[in-house]
Amino acid sequence: DVKVTQSSRYLVKRTGEKVFLECVQDMDHENMFWYRQDPGLGLRLIYFSYDVKMKEKGDIPEGYSVSREKKERFSLILESASTNQTSMYLCASGQFKEQYFGPGTRLTVT
Amino acid sequence: AQSVAQPEDQVNVAEGNPLTVKCTYSVSGNPYLFWYVQYPNRGLQFLLKYITGDNLVKGSYGFEAEFNKSQTSFHLKKPSALVSDSALYFCAVSPASGGSYIPTFGRGTSLIVHP
Numbered sequence: 001d002v003k004v005t006q007s008s009r010y011l012v013k014r015t016g017e018k019v020f021l022e023c024v025q026d027m028d029h030e031n032m033f034w035y036r037q038d039p040g041l042g043l044r045l046i047y048f049s050y051d052v053k054m055k056e057k058g059d060i061p062e063g064y065s066v067s068r069e070k071k072e073r074f075s076l077i078l079e080s081a082s083t084n085q086t087s088m089y090l091c092a093s094g095q096f097k098e099q100y101f102g103p104g105t106r107l108t109v110t
Numbered sequence: 111a112q113s114v115a116q117p118e119d120q121v122n123v124a125e126g127n128p129l130t131v132k133c134t135y136s137v138s139g140n141p142y143l144f145w146y147v148q149y150p151n152r153g154l155q156f157l158l159k160y161i162t163g164d165n166l167v168k169g170s171y172g173f174e175a176e177f178n179k180s181q182t183s184f185h186l187k188k189p190s191a192l193v194s195d196s197a198l199y200f201c202a203v204s205p206a207s208g209g210s211y212i213p214t215f216g217r218g219t220s221l222i223v224h225p
Contacts, residue, residue, distance in 0.1 A: 004153075009151075031211075033212075040119075040217060041217065042200065042215050042216055042217035042218050043154075043200065043215040045212065048212060058212075090153055090154065092154075098144070098156065098159060099154075099156075099213065100156065101146075101153035101154040101155070102153050103152055103153045104151070104152065104153045106151070
């Protein structure tokens with residue numbers, strides 16, 4: 001079975017802190033994704049990566065950056081956390097247009 | 111641009127009754143279509159997909175979905191609902207050729223199955 005893991009299930013950070021969310025997949029997928037999920041808005045794509053060191057902006061990249069130094073690991077970085085970034089963050093990896101999701105990180109910024 | 115509509119925010123059904131969760135889509139060319147389920151405080155789990163072939167697709171946990179090209183719909187169905195089916199359901203679409211392979215998700219439908 002495909003396994004996608006995220007470094008934290010719950011995270012509480014203060015406004016202005018730099019936040020790192022880590023995602024690791026074990027299926028050698030080329031494509032990895034970061035989404036945020038908010039009630040009534042569904043899933044919105046923040047960034048995706050189709051290869052090591054390659055990244056593309058999604059629909060809502062503002063306030064976020066990403067890093068992919070190794071194929072299995074895709075990190076989401078909040079340079080200076082703000083309260084409007086309080087959300088559920090979901091990582092996914094995939095091939096051939098099918099995605100596998102991690103358990104999610106519920107981030108609260110106070 | 112591709113899009114997905116899930117017209118119902120919430121669907122209520124009694125245990126043992128059939129359930130339907132609706133999805134319509136818009137995409138250039140032929141679609142790839144997906145259903146995912148999310149249980150509370152969990153990530154999304156893949157249920158089923160339509161790529162090509164038979165319009166009726168069978169998936170996990172007894173769910174199935176029917177692809178209707180003329181109505182651009184991909185409704186999720188189950189003949190007999192269980193309380194444990196209560197969850198958030200997402201439909202997604204991506205183009206079968208050309209364009210971006212990134213799927214577009216609907217806003218989700220909360221399914222509540224009453225005992």
